[in-house]
Amino acid sequence: MNESWWHMGGYAVYVWTSFGLTGVVLLGGALLSWSTLRRQQRDIRLERDQDDDA
Amino acid sequence: MMRIWNAVWAREWQLLFRQVQDLLQPLIYFAMVVMIVPLGVDPSDDALGLVAPAVVWIAVVLAVVLSLDRLFRDDARDGTLAVLLTSPTPLWWVLLAKLGAHWLGLGCLLGLAAPLAGAAYGLSATASGVLCLTVLSGTLGLVALGMVAGALTVGVRNGGVLVAIILLPLYVPLLVFGAGAVATVQAGLPATGPVYLTAALSMLYATLAPPLAAVALRLSYD
Amino acid sequence: MWTWFHRLSSPPTFYRWGRTLQWVFGIAALLLIVVGTYGGLVLAPADYQQGDAFRIIYVHVPSAWLSMFVYMTMAVAGGVALIWRMKLAELFVVAAAPIGAAFTALALLTGMLWGEPMWGTYWVWDARLTSELVLLFLYLGVIALNGAFEDPRRGARAASVLALIGVINVPIIHYSVEWWNSLHQGATITKFDSPSISKDMLWPLLLNALGFMCYYGALQSLRIRALILSRERDARWIRQAV
Numbered sequence: 001m002n003e004s005w006w007h008m009g010g011y012a013v014y015v016w017t018s019f020g021l022t023g024v025v026l027l028g029g030a031l032l033s034w035s036t037l038r039r040q041q042r043d044i045r046l047e048r049d050q051d052d053d054a
Numbered sequence: 055m056m057r058i059w060n061a062v063w064a065r066e067w068q069l070l071f072r073q074v075q076d077l078l079q080p081l082i083y084f085a086m087v088v089m090i091v092p093l094g095v096d097p098s099d100d101a102l103g104l105v106a107p108a109v110v111w112i113a114v115v116l117a118v119v120l121s122l123d124r125l126f127r128d129d130a131r132d133g134t135l136a137v138l139l140t141s142p143t144p145l146w147w148v149l150l151a152k153l154g155a156h157w158l159g160l161g162c163l164l165g166l167a168a169p170l171a172g173a174a175y176g177l178s179a180t181a182s183g184v185l186c187l188t189v190l191s192g193t194l195g196l197v198a199l200g201m202v203a204g205a206l207t208v209g210v211r212n213g214g215v216l217v218a219i220i221l222l223p224l225y226v227p228l229l230v231f232g233a234g235a236v237a238t239v240q241a242g243l244p245a246t247g248p249v250y251l252t253a254a255l256s257m258l259y260a261t262l263a264p265p266l267a268a269v270a271l272r273l274s275y276d
Numbered sequence: 277m278w279t280w281f282h283r284l285s286s287p288p289t290f291y292r293w294g295r296t297l298q299w300v301f302g303i304a305a306l307l308l309i310v311v312g313t314y315g316g317l318v319l320a321p322a323d324y325q326q327g328d329a330f331r332i333i334y335v336h337v338p339s340a341w342l343s344m345f346v347y348m349t350m351a352v353a354g355g356v357a358l359i360w361r362m363k364l365a366e367l368f369v370v371a372a373a374p375i376g377a378a379f380t381a382l383a384l385l386t387g388m389l390w391g392e393p394m395w396g397t398y399w400v401w402d403a404r405l406t407s408e409l410v411l412l413f414l415y416l417g418v419i420a421l422n423g424a425f426e427d428p429r430r431g432a433r434a435a436s437v438l439a440l441i442g443v444i445n446v447p448i449i450h451y452s453v454e455w456w457n458s459l460h461q462g463a464t465i466t467k468f469d470s471p472s473i474s475k476d477m478l479w480p481l482l483l484n485a486l487g488f489m490c491y492y493g494a495l496q497s498l499r500i501r502a503l504i505l506s507r508e509r510d511a512r513w514i515r516q517a518v
Contacts, residue, residue: 005318008327008328008329008331009322009327009328009329010327010328011327011328011329011393014329014332014389014390014392014393015317015328015329015331015332017389018332018335018336018385018386018389018390019313019317019332019335021382021385021386021389022335022339022382022386025378025381025382026309026491029374029375029378029495030491030494030495030498033495033498033499033502034498036499036502037498037499037501037502037505040502040505040506041505041518044505044509044514044515044518045518047515048515048518199441202437202441206421206434206437206438207421207424207434210424210425213424216420216421216424219413219416219417219420220417220420220421220438222413223410223411223413223414223417223442223445223449224414224441224442224445226410226449226452226453227445227448227449227451227452230452230453230455230456231452231455234455234456234459237459237460238459248455251452255448262444266437266440266441269358269437270434270437273430273433273434273437274430274434
């Protein structure tokens with residue numbers, strides 16, 4: 001990967017912004033949904049443990 | 055079936071005449087939109103002629119969207135809707151009557167007002183005529199789609215903007231063909247294609263809307 | 277065959293099997309997208325006319341394809357939800373809408389970033405882009421409708437109806453926008469229809485497209501599982517399954 005590859009023939013801004021945006025959206029979406037699931041699971045475990053203790 | 059139709063039909067017209075503002079207010083709104091647009095542009099005939107089909111059609115769309123509230127508002131409030139949902143009457147038949155009454159009431163008013171607006175924008179007689187045609191037939195489709203959207207949002211607080219958000223993308227084809235027909239005529243070409251398409255789309259929507267709206271209403275009350 | 281479909285459509289079953297789906301789709305997506313992107317950025321030869329800017333298609337086209345694909349699956353799920361009253365299908369619709377909106381937005385943004393260096397303008401009112409924009413608003417409508425109700429069940433079912441209406445309209449919208457575009461053939465003749473593409477440029481595109489689809493599968497499984505948990509909070513099976 002030499003200098004000119006990063007340069008993308010002068011279109012670096014457009015190409016890298018596109019790929020970067022895509023990466024951010026895909027990864028960000030996945031992380032967001034993942035954390036929602038985790039939160040739900042955590043809350044339910046909490047309730048269950050509280051009720052078990054009670 | 056016919057007895058039900060007649061009963062619903064009579065009731066709808068009674069309601070319309072009793073609350074004339076439900077028809078007049080959208081009409082006034084239409085006139086106002088048509089009036090203020092030239093104030094934002096160069097009011098020369100050329101410039102206005104270019105935007106006339108779009109502006110008039112968009113004003114029609116906005117007026118229809120605003121008028122949709124009355125379709126289910128009163129019936130939801132006074133319990134008629136609940137009765138209809140539990141009665142053995144086929145709901146879609148009732149809704150078809152509602153659709154017809156609302157269209158003939160508002161659609162025809164707009165259909166008469168539109169060519170007047172067109173004339174105010176310097177449209178030729180032929181173009182205004184085509185405008186009248188497409189608005190008359192197009193409003194059927196607009197109200198049909200609007201009825202489904204209204205049925206989906208019965209009882210939602212401040213549902214007005216939501217209905218508009220839902221409806222406007224769905225209105226694109228009618229707008230394109232309706233306004234496009236007038237633009238075609240302005241360019242000197244025959245507009246039979248888009249005029250028929252507008253009418254055909256409206257018929258399609260009018261056929262699909264009553265059963266879909268019935269499903270949507272049942273969902274709201276389940 | 278229908279028995280496993282029936283069984284899968286029960287929330288507890290899907291919650292369990294969805295975990296496998298998540299990981300299988302997720303890993304497949306990762307592999308496909310990594311290889312596809314590498315192929316697109318490094319291996320594929322630069323385009324004769326567009327130089328290296330054409331590489332944007334490796335994210336633009338898959339996003340656009342997915343924006344349509346997600347809508348189709350969402351509409352099918354909406355139909356299933358209404359006809360068979362399947363709760364899971366309702367959840368499918370609710371989970372899918374934001375994903376579809378994201379892909380549509382990506383397609384639009386990458387399309388704009390491609391258009392600027394190539395044709396000197398960020399936005400052009402051509403049939404493809406305009407249709408894509410309308411599609412974005414269709415998605416936003418579904419999302420807004422779903423969120424307008426306090427009762428999530430009612431919201432999910434309303435969203436299902438809307439998704440179904442939308443899908444009937446999508447081909448009509450496409451056709452009407454194309455007609456409109458041909459009517460007003462204005463200053464810009466868009467070249468967003470890329471010319472036939474050579475094979476050594478095509479394979480990364482297909483890999484990425486497949487990868488995006490697997491990503492959709494993984495994300496859907498994930499999101500539906502989360503929705504199941506939030507909807508079925510009070511169900512007995514939940515406590516054991518989590």
